[in-house]
Amino acid sequence: MEAITPEHHYRKQTSVTYRKQLGQYFTPPAIASLMVSWISECNPTSVLDPAVGLGIFPSMYQPLDERAQTTWNVYDVDEAMVKATKDRTDSPPSINLHHSDFLEEDWEQMYDAVIANPPYLKMSTHQHKQTILTTFEEKLRLRLPGNTNMYNLFLLKGLNQLHQGGRAAFIVPSEFLNADYGKKIKQYLLDQKLLKYILITDFQHNWFEDALTTSVILLCERDATNDSVEFISMYTQEDLPNVHTYIATQADHDQPLGKRYLFDSLDASKKWRVYYQPSLLKELQQVKPFTEFGYASRGIATGANDFFCLRKSDIQDRSLSSSYWIPCITKAHQVKTPFFTEKDWQGLFEQNAPVTLLNLQSDRTLDIPIANYIQYGETHQFHLRYLTKHRSPWYKAEVRDPAPIWFRTFNRTKLQFVRNEAGIVHLTPFHSIYIHEKYQQDIPIIMAYFLTDIAEEVLKESRREYGQGLVKFEPNDLNHSYVFDFDVLTTYEKNEIRFLYEQIRECPYLSEEWEVYQSKLNDYFLDLLSIEKGVRAHLATYKL
Template sequence: MIFWFGELWLGSDGHFIEAPLNSYIKNLVRDRRIRIYGYEIDGEIISYLNGVKDKADLTLCNSDYLGAEPALFDSIICNPPYMRFQKFLNRHDVLPIIEKQIGKKLIGYSNIASVFLVKALNELKKNGRLAFIMPFEFFNTGYGREIKQSLLDNKLLKQIVVFSNEKEIFPDAITTVCILLCKNDGVEERIKITQINSNHDLSRITDISQYYHETIEPSRLPSKEKWTPILLSLFSSSPPPNDFVHLSTYGSFTRGIATGANEFFALRKSDVFNNSLPDKFICKCITKSSQIRKLVFTHEDFDKLYDLDKPVYCLNITDKPSDEVMKYIAGGESCGFHERYLTKMRNPWYKLEKRKSAPILCGVFNRGRIKVIRNLSEAISFTCFHCFYPNMFGEKLLNKIFIYMLSNIGQRIMKSNKRSYGGNLDKFEPGDLNDILLPNMSQFEMISEDEANEIVKIAVIDETQAIQMSNVLIQRIIDEKRVSMDQNSVKAVGNSASFIYSGYHFTS
């Protein structure tokens, strides 16, 4: 971070802000020409920094930066908190102040880091520079869309630093992060993209602005698009084919059912029996991700869980409750389930949304391979899985869509839309999954129904073989695309075309 600074910042009237303060500030205080302001709410950090206060023109504020009076600074460095803005206790006090300062509403900003960034960008002097550590998910979320647009419209974003081995560099980070480097100079230029692979890379950098691997035109980063797939494709030798289509062509993923009180709604065999709950008021339901351990979930798998007294039924009240059900509801109310956030939003509180069984399920949180399940049972799902509901086009391609998601190529392309957290934990929202790229209908025709059905049958008993067979079939599509592009290149040469498109090859 320190190497982002340049001599232009060392003027006698220079101002510098850092929020929150960190140990590297010692490197800055040696030059008394820099006037430093620091905001920090942690008293221990303030006490630590008081030891260097006398050696520099340093003003420490034991207060929240978001509540600070507007000011202008030559340079800003920030490692903001990454919690959801809704959990910020003082948000109702500081929000009107910041909105007045920047002249726009911040409703919908779901991560407090984005609010820090908006305020800081508004406090940069002309030609001022900013370095911000941000959660990587910022590039893919709805709340980041307006900020990305502002960065582009105001020609602020100059460089993005991403980390391929984050745990070595940020061992205590609980989410995947990146660094945004900005300058308020009003100059539109290609944005530099830097990939840091190790601490060794960091030790070799003397000027971060000159250490980059790719550049990209701002026009290639539309604010409405997810930036993660675009950025990762710069470092990938196997981008998805241009004529792949979004999953939304075939249907859509939605969240599983959010009950607000799983311990009340999830029912075991013994719960149903002990409370004499009629069959018409219960339905089959996957209530935990761990209940599915294979690629294909069948009726037999459900029955085994039921016989083991696992919670695989859900209270499903679609009619006037019977006396037995009313008694069970009363028991839930005595435990306060009706007063929870989600339940008190419903009327009546115990009536859930109506759902059908989804033929494909996708794990919300994943480590390593994305958990994709072909659901052949009648069970619906709680929020542990996102549920794919096909349209008229996807209905005929369910097994083919499944084996694509199962394949290494499909997994790799799907992961370009993920939201990463610490410990190699990846998260998907339904919208992330609906944006993933798949073969178009003509390409899927290269896989026969018999081939797709065979893989689903094998997936019931042999996960490894099913993945290997899926790889072969999806590679067939990629290879055909490559051959087609190569043939077009030959034709282009014969017609004196001005360019040749070189083919690519996915390796599974």
């Protein structure tokens, strides 16, 4: 019978909401063992665990030399965590327990080793956010945005307090490797020459319960002679023993297990996915940056959807004039197919879905019903929300031109593009894709391309992973992506694509006929992209 671990017991005793509020996600024993083994190899006399949780790292630690004296300093803001660590380790004199916030502790004490699974929590929730960020800028000369996740700060501060010759092991969300905000973090790691191994976990598997994010293990060493880092991908938990053995040999392997790069060859401004995952782009011809043809921007953010998004019953009950609202898609599930028509919107409206957006302008006189509704909003303090309190007047929502194509922000099984035939606006569950004036007549051709498998695979190279198959795109991820070069199309080829597009447009979504025409479109663009037959043969199983 499997032993009940402290982590298992704690999860039974606390709610998911409470653990998420503190960013608590517990390290699996097999991963903890690898991380502890890494730091133990440098025979540390002092070890820092800045977010000790339930104490798995100090409880597993065994010095290589039994006569060695190793002192641990461990921190946690949750008193229950500190007590649990004390009970788990019997609180030997070599462990100093601190019920305090490591981010607010001094920067002077140095350590031979640092090991951590830091909290996954937005810095904006911290009551001393600005003071801490100012200190980081002074100490590291690194200005971090206010929405930085705390794990980045734990990583940077912990590494800053690592002695020369010391080792560090962190398990953190992998998203910073491929996100714009991660550029400064990656550049710091490169400048300091700290990275030794980056262990990438398979993006279809979560190591942590309750977490959507995926993880990366950073094994670091402050060694002035270090000039390279090795990326190693792990696809299942069964890969861990092989990786563990490989790293434990300590030798400079002639044949790397993963992909090794000199620090000078790594670009912090790039998504680092290019260094450890295969790139389909290398196989393609006839591609260009998407910004050659259009651009993406986020949907409308109201700051108070419960106030701004109205149902038919709200409009009728409050006698609101049609001049005060406009049709709007407010939730991703309201759109079921790649073609959204005025009839589709009308059906949602009649079903009393919240598919209208309050559209008030400050330069017009408001009638009594709408004035009463604004008063209702202020009574319920909608005007004090973060976004609304920074508007003047607060009830004037953002203005956006309807985009011809929408792209779903979060996708799980398949990327969702939608042709906005209704000509309406949408909120943030979708991004807007606008097409440059020069290519307005080619919108059906561009949409036809977006319906293909090859378009999806190319675009996925710009994605962000959040675990369990969930991927996210920010507008700039789309803007920095590549698409087929529509400029090379002849008039004949455009007509062929338009014909296939019109056929698929008339088919019931995902019907047999739909699949036939979608396959024909895919084959057509595969030929135009000049993909070799061998590449085409395995595209069906080629998943980034």
